[in-house]
Amino acid sequence: MRSQHWQLVDTGNPAVLGLRYQDEDDVALTFHNLSSQPQAVMGDATEHLERVHPVFGDLEAKVEAGREFELARYGHLWLAARTS
Numbered sequence: 001m002r003s004q005h006w007q008l009v010d011t012g013n014p015a016v017l018g019l020r021y022q023d024e025d026d027v028a029l030t031f032h033n034l035s036s037q038p039q040a041v042m043g044d045a046t047e048h049l050e051r052v053h054p055v056f057g058d059l060e061a062k063v064e065a066g067r068e069f070e071l072a073r074y075g076h077l078w079l080a081a082r083t084s
């Protein structure tokens with residue numbers, strides 16, 4: 001992976017770290033809840049994406065493109081998606 005493709009994602013929550021990797025139309029997103037409490041991630045973090053699906057981590061999280069979702073305490077989630 002080329003580092004110039006990684007960027008920080010604004011999760012709308014200071015307790016959640018979000019990173020995005022994009023290569024052509026494929027996107028990988030990672031979210032890491034650094035808090036001892038469940039935390040919400042704003043929908044803007046997945047806006048303009050298609051076929052968003054969890055591939056690793058908190059697979060119970062309900063994620064839809066452009067919608068807010070919640071991460072468990074100290075939870076993490078990796079998503080695969082395509083740009084729209």
